[in-house]
Amino acid sequence: MAPRVLAPGDPVVFVDRRRRSYYAELAPGGTTNARGKLLAHDDAIGATDGSIVRSPGRVAFHVFLATYSEHVLNMKRHAQIVYPKDAALIALWADLHPGATVVEGGFGSGALTMAILRAIGGGGRLTTYELHAEPAGRAFKNVAALLGETPNHTVRIADIYAGIEEREVDRVILDVPEPWEVIPHAIGALRSGGLLAAYVPTALQVHRLALALTYSRWFPAVDSYESIVRPWHVTARSVRPEQRIIGHTGFVVVGRKAARELVWVPGSRSEAPDPPADVVEPDESNG
Numbered sequence: 001m002a003p004r005v006l007a008p009g010d011p012v013v014f015v016d017r018r019r020r021s022y023y024a025e026l027a028p029g030g031t032t033n034a035r036g037k038l039l040a041h042d043d044a045i046g047a048t049d050g051s052i053v054r055s056p057g058r059v060a061f062h063v064f065l066a067t068y069s070e071h072v073l074n075m076k077r078h079a080q081i082v083y084p085k086d087a088a089l090i091a092l093w094a095d096l097h098p099g100a101t102v103v104e105g106g107f108g109s110g111a112l113t114m115a116i117l118r119a120i121g122g123g124g125r126l127t128t129y130e131l132h133a134e135p136a137g138r139a140f141k142n143v144a145a146l147l148g149e150t151p152n153h154t155v156r157i158a159d160i161y162a163g164i165e166e167r168e169v170d171r172v173i174l175d176v177p178e179p180w181e182v183i184p185h186a187i188g189a190l191r192s193g194g195l196l197a198a199y200v201p202t203a204l205q206v207h208r209l210a211l212a213l214t215y216s217r218w219f220p221a222v223d224s225y226e227s228i229v230r231p232w233h234v235t236a237r238s239v240r241p242e243q244r245i246i247g248h249t250g251f252v253v254v255g256r257k258a259a260r261e262l263v264w265v266p267g268s269r270s271e272a273p274d275p276p277a278d279v280v281e282p283d284e285s286n287g
């Protein structure tokens, strides 16, 4: 692939000799202040990704097109984003793939949306449900800065707890406060074998969601994950974990929809406390 030439609107990072990086969205006539060194965006616009630009004092910086992670961690955001380490977990464990049709709950600042769009590619289709129109405007800008036009992405300003219009979708991906409210609609929207994945910040939500999926009788196997990423500091004289890392962010719960409603509840009685009154206890003769 030919090297990319940087253009107005591109998210970039300017990297100094000490590997410190400074994020910017390139604007004609714009500047970035890198610890007192003013970097002119006009010097970067038209340059090849990875080129050197210099401050007025001739200090050199490399300018790179921002990666997904650099963009997401630096873009303007109004809601708690899904961090790249968790978006990576969702993309792989929810088995997002080129061409997949996906319904997402919660646009927020668009961080997870961008990971989904990247994974499904131009041949996939994403519909995002979001309650609030105004913040969605900011999220659209964030998505456009990284991905440009995304005609395969539709945003519905609608309450996903009230219903999902789409049918036979491959994946339902949720980052809303009460994802268990979406389960009946996800069952209607997902194709047989389709996956539901939800990001939740607390262990109590993991417990509630995993049990709600199980007791819905449509998800025979529900898995829960946490991702801990520990960056390392590596120089000629020192190799050690970084002193500061991102501690807790959230958990990912994943379930796969069966072809038909189960007549048993997966797991033993001891693993599944307090079943709802109408739940049929395990019947070994079924499946």
Ligand SMILES: C[S@@+](CC[C@H](N)C(=O)[O-])C[C@H]1O[C@@H](n2cnc3c(N)ncnc32)[C@H](O)[C@@H]1O
Residues within 6 Å of the ligand: 079, 080, 081, 082, 105, 106, 107, 108, 109, 110, 111, 112, 113, 129, 130, 131, 132, 135, 158, 159, 160, 161, 175, 176, 177
């Ligand atoms: C934590 S933010 C999502 C962050 C987003 N995943 C990201 O990575 O940038 C949760 C979003 O869900 C939206 N939301 C909350 N309840 C909703 C509902 N019932 N239907 C649709 N969207 C909802 C909120 O308005 C908010 O934008």
